[in-house]
Amino acid sequence: MSALESATIQCPYCWETLEISVDPSAEDQEYVEDCQVCCQPILIHAVFEEDRQLRVTATAENE
Template sequence: MLEHFFQCPYCWEEISVLLDPSVSDQRYIEDCEVCCNPIEVHASFEDGELVSFEAGSIEQ
């Protein structure tokens, strides 16, 4: 597992997620551990290396 830090698109606090580099394309919803708002996470890996990461707010 790979720990990746990013800024919450709602409260701007730095938070982290655990990513599995054995899955080349990941897209899921993760709640912010500070403000509890839902964040859409998209991560892409090539040869076990993180090549793309996006974390965005979910329009409510």
Template sequence: MQSTAKYHCAYCGEPSTTFIDFSAGIQQSYVEDCQVCCQPNILYVRIDEDTLDIEIDTEPES
């Protein structure tokens, strides 16, 4: 199952949308470039097993 979720870029603060692959586990991390400023963001994705709510934290890639 796949879904989308929004996050805010760690560099420019603009909202972006990313695809979430539920089959990859309830805790995931990966790098995705901002759709606005093209800077690389590390996304930390957590999925609640019971409600399937998605929480995303971002930080700049160093």
């Protein structure tokens, strides 16, 4: 089992900086996670590039 990787995102609603954990076993994943501050749903898109670099985007779920 792979260890989770940390990433920092910014909430698209309250602009708070948040720390999330991403499972590296899936190269391309999309899921919804509630903001830890304002509780709004954030659409997270995480991609592990060929060189295993993690790229994460966070957008409002209703965009």
